[in-house]
Amino acid sequence: MRETHGDTVDIEDISDDTLKRMLEYLYTADVEGLQWESAIDLYKAADKYEILSLKDKCSSFMKFNLTPTNAYEILLLSDLHMDGDLKTCVQNFIVKHDKEIFVTDDWNKIIETNPKLAAYTMCMKFK
Helix, strand or coil: CHHHHHCCCCCCCHHHHHHHHHHHHHCCCCCCEEEEHHHHCCCCCHHCCCCCCHHHHHHHHHHCCCCCCCCCHHHHHHHCCCCCCHHHHHHHHHHCHHHHHHCCCHHHHHHHHHHHHHHHHHHHHHH
């Protein structure tokens, strides 16, 4: 491996800030100043490196900060990362705010790109 010939490891799919926050969390078990984008980035990194407690903190942050304008993003994220708990929470939120969400361009994109997920979410309204 390249790392054996040098003193560095290149991690190309995580930003410097996200890596720094992830390492700080590993040492302190705390994540300060979490914002929407940083929570999403940390969630992805925590899932990749199986830091479940960090993933849970980021998930909780996203659940608490769900809005009709960002719910579609978290629905796709939770589906991609096979996070059933987060996905169910977001789907329930979407069903509760269906009149605001189902008429947006973002929702139409989900219908086009992931029709099964969109259909299942929409059907939850009638269960």
